[in-house]
Every structure is written in C-alpha cells, then in structure tokens.
Amino acid sequence: MIRSLGLVILVLAVFVGLQSVYMVNERQQALILRLGEPVDAVNEAEDPDPGLHFKIPFVMDVLIFDKRNLEFDMDPEEIQASDQVRLVVDAFLRYRITNPLRFYQTVRDERGAQLRLRSIMDDSLRGVIASIPSQDVISGQRAELMERVQVAVETQVATQDLGIEVIDVRILRADLPQQIAERVFQRMRSEREQEAARIRAVGNQEAAEIQADADRQATIIQAEARRDAERLRGEGDARRNAIYAEAYGRDPEFFAFYRSMQAYELAVQAGTPIVIPPDSEFFEYFSAQGG
Amino acid sequence: MPWNDNAGGGGGPRGSGGGNNGQNPWGQRPSGGGGGQEPPDLDEVVRQMQSQMRGIFGGGGKGGQTEGGKGGGLGFGLIVIILLAVWLGAPGSGWYQVGPNQNGVVLRFGEYERTTSPGLHFKLPTPIETVLLPEVTTTETITIGVGPAGQMLTRDENIVDLDFEVQWRVDLSYGDGVRDFLFNVRNPEKTVRDVSESAMREVIGTSDLQFIIGQGRGEVSLRTRTLVQETLNEYRAGIQILQVNLQTAQAPASVIDAFRDVDVAEQDAERARLDATAYANQVVPRARGVSARLTQAAEAYRESVIAQAEGDADRFVAVYNEYAQAPEVTRRRMYLETMEQLLGRSELIVLDGEAGAVPYLPLNELGQNRSRNTGGNQ
Numbered sequence: 154m155i156r157s158l159g160l161v162i163l164v165l166a167v168f169v170g171l172q173s174v175y176m177v178n179e180r181q182q183a184l185i186l187r188l189g190e191p192v193d194a195v196n197e198a199e200d201p202d203p204g205l206h207f208k209i210p211f212v213m214d215v216l217i218f219d220k221r222n223l224e225f226d227m228d229p230e231e232i233q234a235s236d237q238v239r240l241v242v243d244a245f246l247r248y249r250i251t252n253p254l255r256f257y258q259t260v261r262d263e264r265g266a267q268l269r270l271r272s273i274m275d276d277s278l279r280g281v282i283a284s285i286p287s288q289d290v291i292s293g294q295r296a297e298l299m300e301r302v303q304v305a306v307e308t309q310v311a312t313q314d315l316g317i318e319v320i321d322v323r324i325l326r327a328d329l330p331q332q333i334a335e336r337v338f339q340r341m342r343s344e345r346e347q348e349a350a351r352i353r354a355v356g357n358q359e360a361a362e363i364q365a366d367a368d369r370q371a372t373i374i375q376a377e378a379r380r381d382a383e384r385l386r387g388e389g390d391a392r393r394n395a396i397y398a399e400a401y402g403r404d405p406e407f408f409a410f411y412r413s414m415q416a417y418e419l420a421v422q423a424g425t426p427i428v429i430p431p432d433s434e435f436f437e438y439f440s441a442q443g444g
Numbered sequence: 445m446p447w448n449d450n451a452g453g454g455g456g457p458r459g460s461g462g463g464n465n466g467q468n469p470w471g472q473r474p475s476g477g478g479g480g481q482e483p484p485d486l487d488e489v490v491r492q493m494q495s496q497m498r499g500i501f502g503g504g505g506k507g508g509q510t511e512g513g514k515g516g517g518l519g520f521g522l523i524v525i526i527l528l529a530v531w532l533g534a535p536g537s538g539w540y541q542v543g544p545n546q547n548g549v550v551l552r553f554g555e556y557e558r559t560t561s562p563g564l565h566f567k568l569p570t571p572i573e574t575v576l577l578p579e580v581t582t583t584e585t586i587t588i589g590v591g592p593a594g595q596m597l598t599r600d601e602n603i604v605d606l607d608f609e610v611q612w613r614v615d616l617s618y619g620d621g622v623r624d625f626l627f628n629v630r631n632p633e634k635t636v637r638d639v640s641e642s643a644m645r646e647v648i649g650t651s652d653l654q655f656i657i658g659q660g661r662g663e664v665s666l667r668t669r670t671l672v673q674e675t676l677n678e679y680r681a682g683i684q685i686l687q688v689n690l691q692t693a694q695a696p697a698s699v700i701d702a703f704r705d706v707d708v709a710e711q712d713a714e715r716a717r718l719d720a721t722a723y724a725n726q727v728v729p730r731a732r733g734v735s736a737r738l739t740q741a742a743e744a745y746r747e748s749v750i751a752q753a754e755g756d757a758d759r760f761v762a763v764y765n766e767y768a769q770a771p772e773v774t775r776r777r778m779y780l781e782t783m784e785q786l787l788g789r790s791e792l793i794v795l796d797g798e799a800g801a802v803p804y805l806p807l808n809e810l811g812q813n814r815s816r817n818t819g820g821n822q
Contacts, residue, residue, distance in 0.1 A: 178554025179627040204555035222629040222679050224638070245638050247679065291597045295646045320679065323642040327649075328597055338698050341602050341653075345695075345702035349709035356713020360720035367724030371731030378735025382742030389746030393753035400757030403764055410775060411763065414782040426791035435783050436794070 172210035177217070179203050184216040184253040194253045196220065198318075218253045219263070222320055225270045231330060232279055234287035241328045242282065242290075246274055246306065247320040255316030269315060270306075274322075277305035290327045299324055537570045542577060547622050549576040556623060580614040580622055583686060586637050588644070595696060596645050602653035607692040608665070610640045610672070615684035624682030632683060636676070640688070643671035657693050665690045 177183045177196045185193040185208060192213075196202050198220070208215065229243040248270070250256050260266040281301045282290055290298060303322035310319055329337060401408040421427070429435065532538055541564055542548040548560035552573045560575075567573040588594075589606045596606055614625045629635050647667045648656060656664055669688040676683045695703040767774045 176554040178551060179556050179623070180630075181554070203553075205553035219630060221627065222635075222681070224631060224635060226638070245642075247635075288601070291599075291601070291649055295649050321675065323639065323675075324645075325638060325642050326596075326645060328595070334595070334603060337601065337603050338696060341695065341699045342702040345699065345706050349702070349705045352706065352709040352713050353716075356709075356716040359713070360716035363717065363720035363724050367720075367727045370724075371727045374728070374731040374735045375738070378738040381735075382738045385739065385742035385746045386749075389749035392746070392750045396750070396753040396757045400760050400764075403761070404768075407764060407767060407771075407775075408760070411760065411778070414778055417786055418782055421786050421790060423789040424791055425789075426793060427787065428793045429787075431794050435780075435787070 169210050173207055175206055175208060175215045177203050177206060180219060180221050181217050182220045182250065182253050184218065184257050186214040186216060187212055189214070191254050191257060197253055198249070198251045216253070216257060218250050218256060220250065222247055222249055223263070225267055225274070227271065227274055227278075229326065230275065230278070232282045234282055234290055235284055236286045236288075238287035238333070239330055240282065240287055240290055241326065241330055242278055242324060243326040244274060244278060244302070244322065244324045246270060246322050248310075248317045249320055250316060251318045252316030255314055257316075259313065259315050266315065266317065269313070270310075273306055273309045273313075274302075277302050277309065277322075281305055287329075291329075295324060295327070532569050538568070539564060539566055540575050540577075541565075543579070545579050545581045546577045547580045547616075549578065549622060549626060550574070551576065556627075559622060576626055578614060578622060578626060580616060580625075583611050583613045584633070584636075586610045586612070586633065586640065587691075588637060588641050594692075596648040598648055598653045598656060599650055600652045603696050604648060604653055604656050605692065605694050605696045606644065606648065606690065608640075608644060608668075609687075609689040609691055610636060611686040611689070612636050612683050613686060615682050618677060618684070619680050619682060621682060624680045626682070629679055629681040629683075632681060635679070635681060636672070636683060636685075639675045640668065640672050640685075643675065644668045644688075646671065653695070657695065661690045661693055664693070 175183065181203070182197045183195040183206075184191050185195065187209075194200075195206055225246045225248060227244050227246070229241050231239050232242045233239050248266075250266075256266065260269050281298065285294075285298060299322055302324070303319060306322055307319045310317060328334070401412075540548065542560055542562045544562045546562060548565060550557045550560065550567050550573055552568070554574075557573065565575075567575060587607070587609050589596075589608055594606045595603050598604055614622055616622060618624070625632065644664075647664055651660060651664060665688045669685050672688070673685045676685065694700065
C-alpha cells in the first residue's frame with residue numbers, strides 16, 4: 154500500500170513537474186494565460202527568449218503562436234480598374250505575428266487572422282486598383298501598385314491593432330478575364346497576319362527592285378556595247394577613208410582610170426552584149442591598117 | 445512531422461535522416477508539411493513527451509500495482525532502468541547521423557544550440573535536445589507556369605505562354621544561413637513559388653512580347669532571379685536562388701499559327717529576294733556577254749576594214765609607182781588588157797554609126813545566144 158501510495162505520489166510529482174514547464178522553440182512565441190487572462194508573452198519579436206520556461210501548474214496556460222514569416226494567399230478576384238476594365242487579381246500577403254497578446258485579443262488564432270486579412274486585402278486592393286487604369290495595373294507600375302496596396306493594408310492593420318506586421322504584399326497575377334483574353338488573342342492574331350503580309354510584300358518589292366535593277370544594268374550594258382561597236386566601226390571606216398585618200402590622192406586621174414578598169418572588169422559579166430562603134434579607141438588600129 | 449523529431453519512441457530512422465526522400469530540405473515527407481498548417485511543432489513534441497512519460501510511468505505503476513503484492517518491486521525497478529536505457533541509447537535519441545548533404549541543427553529545449561557538420565554526433569537525449577536535419581546542399585527545382593497559370597500579360601498587352609523553372613537551395617552565406625532558413629519563413633517552397641511567379645509576372649508586364657520570345661529571354665530570367673532573390677533576402681528566408689530558366693516562352697497555342705506564319709513569311713520574302721538575285725546574276729552576265737560579242741564584232745569590222753583599205757592602198761601605190769615610170773605605155777597596156785578580158789567574154793556587136801544602117805537589136809536571139817554561150821562555157 155505504502156509502495157503504491159509512493160508510486161502515486163511519484164506519478165503526481167512528475168505530472169505536476171511537466172505542468173510547470175513549457176518549451177518555446179525558435180519558431181514560436183507564447184502567450185501565458187493565468188486563468189484565461191493573458192499575462193505575459195514569451196519569445197516575441199522584441200524579446201527573443203526561446204527555450205525552457207516555468208509556469209505555475211494548472212493556473213497558467215500556454216498558447217503557442219508562430220513567429221515566422223507567414224503567408225496569406227488570396228483567392229483570385231475580379232476587380233474593376235479606373236477605366237472600367239475588369240481584371241482578375243490574385244495577390245498574397247506575408248505577415249508576422251509581432252504582438253501575441255493583441256493578436257490573441259483581436260483575432261484569436263491564425264484562422265481568425267486570415268478572415269480579417271482577407272477583408273482588409275480585398276478592401277485595399279479594390280481601393281487602389283479602382284484609382285488606376287488597367288494598363289498600369291497590368292504592366293508599367295506594378296511595383297508601385299504593390300507598394301500602395303501594402304501601405305493601405307498596413308494602415309488598416311495598424312488601425313485595427315491586430316498585433317501583426319505586414320512584411321510584403323505582392324500581386325501574383327493581374328490579368329484580363331478569359332473573354333477579354335480571347336479578344337487579345339484575336340488582336341494578336343490579326344497583328345501577326347498583318348505583319349506576315351507586310352513581310353511578304355516587302356520581300357516581293359525588294360525582289361522586284363533587284364530584278365528591275367538587273368534589267369536596267371543589262372539594258373545599259375548592251376546599249377553601251379552597241380554604242381562602242383558603232384564607234385569602232387566608225388573608226389574603221391574613217392581610217393579606211395584616210396588610207397584610201399592618202400594612197401589615191403597621189404594621182405587622182407590615174408586613180409580614176411585604175412579604179413574604172415577594175416570596176417569594168419568586175420561589172421561586166423560573161424556574155425553581156427556590148428555594142429561598140431568601130432571607131433572606138435579599142436578598134437583604133439582595127440580599121441586604120443585596113444583602110 | 446515537420447520537426448523531424450526524435451521524440452517518437454524509437455523513431456530513430458527519421459531522426460537519422462531516413463525520412464529524407466529528397467523532396468525538400470526538411471527531410472520530411474511532402475505529405476507531412478501539408479499546406480503549411482503545422483503550428484504543432486515543438487509543443488507537439490512536448491505533448492508527445494508528456495504522453496510518453498505518462499505511458500512509461502503509468503504502465504510502470506500498473507505493473508507495480510498488479511505485481512507489487514507478489515513482491516514485484518524488483519520488476520518495477522528493472523522496467524524503469526530498461527526504459528531509461530532505451531531512452532538514452534535509442535538511435536536518434538542520443539546519437540544522430542548528419543548526412544553528407546545535411547546540416548545538423550541542435551536545439552536545447554527549442555532554443556538554438558549549435559550546428560553540426562556531416563557525420564555521427566552525440567546530443568543530450570531527446571526531450572532535452574532535438575536535432576533538425578535540413579538538406580543544405582541539395583538543389584531544389586520548382587516548375588512554374590504549365591497550363592493557364594503560364595499565360596502572362598506583356599507590356600504591349602499581348603499574352604505569352606511561359607514555363608519556367610526555379611532552382612534554389614539553402615543559403616548558408618547570407619544572414620544567419622541555415623537558421624534563417626529553418627526559423628524565419630514557414631513553408632519555404634511555397635514562398636519561393638509565389639515570389640517567383642509574382643516576380644516573373646512583374647518582369648513580363650514590363651517587357652514586350654517580341655522581346656520576351658526573342659532575344660530577351662536571358663534578360664527576363666536574370667531580372668526575375670534578381671527580383672526573387674531581393675525579396676527573399678528581405679524576408680531573411682535563408683534561400684539562395686541559383687537559376688531561373690525560361691523553358692518555353694512563346695505565343696499562346698491559339699495564336700501560334702499566326703506567329704509561325706510570320707516566320708514563314710520571312711522565309712518567303714527571303715526566297716523572293718534570292719530568286720531575284722539569281723535572276724540578276726543571270727541577266728547581267730548575259731548582257732555582258734552580248735555586249736562583248738557586239739564590241740568584239742565591231743572591233744573585228746574595224747580591223748578588217750582597215751586591213752582591206754591598207755591592202756587596196758598598198759596595191760594601188762605599188763601599181764602607181766610602176767605607172768609613174770612609164771605612164772603612157774602602162775596606161776595603154778592596162779586599158780587594152782582590161783578591154784581584152786572584158787570584151788573577150790562579152791557578146792560583142794560592132795556597129796558603124798555613120799554607115800546609116802538601121803540599128804536592129806535581136807533581143808530574143810541575144811538572150812539565146814547568151815545562154816548558149818554560158819552553157820558552152822561550162
């Protein structure tokens with residue numbers, strides 16, 4: 154019996170011992186509740202103190218919160234930009250619990266925090282995007298846009314004093330809804346078609362230019378050749394005339410005789426009838442001796 | 445268990461890194477980290493430890509109660525000693541193995557104590573000290589953008605289909621290294637994924653489509669990498685982005701045909717140019733050939749005409765020189781010789797104009813005569 158009693162006491166002692174210690178690791182922070190009333194925070198951001206801690210057993214409870222950089226992912230939403238274009242916006246937020254006491258008092262746990270953050274994010278996104286044309290949301294000033302949303306979220310978080318720090322707000326996607334995307338595809342297609350047509354036209358134009366240039370060159374080359382040929386012929390003729398003039402000029406009278414003789418010989422064919430008077434020069438001695 | 449704890453009685457295999465299937469540096473099974481909802485962490489350990497203790501002592505107590513009456517005190521003590529021995533000696537409780545790609549991070553009651561390198565190490569038994577075994581040298585790869593998630597808007601309001609890969613690993617050199625990685629950010633893989641997608645969309649949103657699918661791919665990757673790294677450094681996430689690989693960057697499937705047609709058009713245009721050049725290469729040389737023929741022929745004409753003239757002239761000069769010696773005789777001789785030749789082959793009719801005869805020309809006969817004569821000549 155005594156042994157059993159001792160055992161019971163031992164068990165009780167161990168149990169009480171376990172109830173009087175708790176561990177807070179590097180990733181955690183703890184809120185100490187005394188009979189349900191928060192009294193202290195352990196290992197919060199300003200006062201890191203991880204490790205083994207003691208508490209009054211049964212009277213104090215320990216609530217553990219995450220200390221790390223946490224993520225809150227929004228569902229994609231359609232939001233209207235200032236130019237009435239609806240955009241599908243998907244954003245996420247990174248936050249950290251900095252004040253477990255306020256956190257516990259305002260949202261109790263992470264689920265509560267997410268509910269609150271969802272409405273804050275939604276609000277801030279709509280507020281900021283409604284004042285910006287869709288073009289700027291999609292492209293140009295995304296970094297600036299995220300900055301503005303973050304400021305808006307931070308302001309609300311601070312006002313509500315949620316005990317959290319907003320680390321970053323990032324827009325994951327800011328896209329056109331599907332039906333508008335179809336229109337974009339249509340436009341892209343017709344732009345490409347125009348581009349293809351333009352490229353082909355330019356190609357044909359350049360081809361025609363190359364051909365025309367070749368034809369021009371060919372024509373000019375041939376014309377110049379003909380010109381040169383005529384010049385050469387002219388040179389030849391001129392030279393011939395000069396040669397003849399030089400040679401024949403020695404005795405024009407003899408030339409006339411000489412050339413006439415050649416011409417007669419060539420011009421008169423065999424069997425050509427020639428009527429000739431007997432008193433011609435040829436027959437000078439023909440009748441003189443006889444008569 | 446995300447904590448990779450050694451508390452589970454005889455949970456040696458996990459403690460010694462047996463659970464590292466290469467999925468992530470936590471050495472946990474992917475299902476274990478489900479959605480990042482794992483606040484239990486160390487308090488879970490404590491709870492387990494508590495229940496374990498209750499189990500040990502409670503069980504021991506019962507044993508004492510049932511067997512105590514029969515003098516089982518020795519048995520109770522023995523059980524306690526055995527349990528103590530198991531507690532201290534069980535693999536993973538005191539001894540632990542750090543794999544070659546791991547770091548061992550030892551926590552004492554949850555507080556960072558030391559980092560150990562690969563090999564076999566000793567620590568205080570489990571509830572007092574626990575060890576985390578993140579894989580610090582393994583390169584993790586995340587693929588982003590397959591399917592509709594890969595459609596992104598460009599600055600010129602086109603849509604591009606993207607598919608990229610992010611390679612990362614624990615950054616041991618920045619900040620507190622592995623401690624940042626373990627203690628600062630929950631769910632690092634999802635963090636890398638979200639930050640990367642956001643950064644990529646930001647970069648794509650400030651670039652033009654042609655640039656992205658063309659020569660700008662390298663720059664897009666580089667800018668994204670820089671942006672992701674900056675953001676993660678701000679988070680002190682202890683993560684190093686090694687590379688961002690843009691695997692596909694092309695026009696969306698429904699317009700790709702139109703894009704391909706542009707390439708085809710470029711080839712068409714190129715072919716038209718080549719054809720025209722070929723034509724030019726044919727036409728111009730042919731013209732040159734024709735022109736060469738023309739000028740050569742003309743040159744030939746010139747030379748031949750000159751040669752002819754020179755020949756004629758020289759002949760004349762030669763004859764003339766002789767003639768000049770005895771003009772009268774030569775002249776007469778030449779005349780007579782020519783006439784001889786000429787009249788010899790002609791139909792000669794001698795008519796005396798003063799005889800008063802009526803000239804009669806028998807044209808028909810003359811023709812016959814002529815043909816007979818020619819025939820006779822042949």
